[in-house]
Amino acid sequence: MVSDIPEPSPSPRPLRRWRVEPDGTRAARPHSPSAGPRARRRPRLLFVNQYYWPDHASTAQHLTDLAESLADRGYECHVLCARGRYEPGAEPPPARDERNGVTIHRVRATSLGRGSVLKRMTDYLSFYVGAILTALTLPRFDVVVTLTTPPLIGLVGTLLRRLRGSCQVYWSMDLHPDASLALGQMSRRNPVVALLSWLSDAIYRRSDRVVVLGPYMADRIRAKGVRDSRMVEIPVWSRRDEVFPLPREGHPMREALGLSDKFVVMYSGNLGLAHSASEFLEAARRLRDRDDIVFLFVGGGPRLREVKEAKQAEGLENIRLLDYVPREQLHESLTVADAHLVSMRSEMTGIVVPGKLYGAMASERPVLFVGPDHSETADTIRRAGCGVTVRLGEPGPLVEAIELLSSHPELSAEMGRKGRSSFLDEFERLSCCDRWADLIGELVGDLRPASVPGGPAVVVPSAA
Incomplete structure (x- = not known):
């Protein structure tokens, strides 16, 4: 996996x-207009x-x-x-x-x-x-x-x-x-x-x-x-004083959203042209009969339109949508998740680096990355042991990873702890x-x- x-x-x-x-x-x-002494200021x-x-x-x-x-x-x-x-x-x-x-x-x-x-x-x-x-x-x-x-x-x-x-x-x-x-x-x-x-x-x-x-x-x-x-x-x-772990039990935002008893797979932030959404949507289709699993998209972006259209056209009730949350509420929002989704198209390797990875790691939740095997994001996840990497165009392994984490909370917790530790050390x-x-x-x-x-x-x- x-x-x-x-x-x-x-x-x-x-x-x-x-x-x-x-x-x-x-x-x-490296570039100095003069080499003479200068008054301290x-x-x-x-x-x-x-x-x-x-x-x-x-x-x-x-x-x-x-x-x-x-x-x-x-x-x-x-x-x-x-x-x-x-x-x-x-x-x-x-x-x-x-x-x-x-x-x-x-x-x-x-x-x-x-x-x-x-x-x-x-x-x-x-x-x-x-x-x-x-x-x-x-x-x-x-x-x-x-x-x-x-x-x-x-x-x-x-x-x-x-x-x-x-x-x-x-x-x-x-x-x-x-x-x-x-x-x-x-x-x-x-x-x-x-x-x-x-x-x-x-x-x-x-x-x-x-x-x-x-x-x-x-x-x-x-x-x-x-x-x-x-x-x-x-x-x-990311910032340790802004994004920090909150326990799943008694989580205020999970309760407010009616997600207390759900396994929440979250995509947080901009879902732009540099990202891929098709694997997420296919995973939602294959898991639509699992009442205990919810896909939560928080934010905006051009590709979020695809998610909205699929939800409406196909009746995907396991997909929920929320607008951006203020920065001061990030610790509550990101810890609603039981697992975080991150994606990037192969052709964008070295052009962009998805910063949402570090917020996910800070929240002490595992990360599911859909993208190229060799990229800053995939390398970080493998090195930290904080999640699963899935190739683009292969929703099957993504579905398996979600089912594995939802049925093995101890594995999910271990990946989350490793991600938090790596975040504190490097990011x-x-x-x-x-x-x-x-x-x-x-x-x-x-x-x-x-x-x-x-x-x-x-x-x-x-x-x-």
């Missing part, structure tokens, strides 16, 4: 380690992304965690984001704000939503213009961290690197237009698409550091011409933000705040 395919061989990319130069001298910054960091608090988008949540963590460490942190909300029609937050030590600059941008490509492109374009104009009016930043929403927003970092001498860090949450090409939404023969691909690759190559989410994503970015010495692997995370906010602090500390050199331990450091490849 659990995939017995051997783990892929280690990546040829050399491991990276942090150390001071052997002679004790301070290494120069708080280093200034700028983060650029379309979404930030209070949006519930995944990139908004992770960026909020990181910016506030670095502000706590003594950095002067600023965020440049869109003033519109992730949900169309919501009241926009103020143009300038401060929260937990982070100064937020929100630029006007349309908020038409994701209903069509035209609406999404309009939202992107309006944010591009506002972000570039606003960035040029702000003071110089020592480090500019750009995410990948919207695509090509890294150009803001490239521009500030060129004009202001800032260090540029590209936080690669996903790859564009690679995703659209992989899904067949764009053609490489289109000259506009070819230009966008060239421009995207150039942003990666010109960045001082590229933060990747895993080794398969690193492989794709290496193919763009980015040197190994410029790549740093830091996964996304918890504090440890991941520590790795970010190491990276930023390297780039700012002698401007490093006193609250960040250790002296100036450089990154070197390990010995072969």
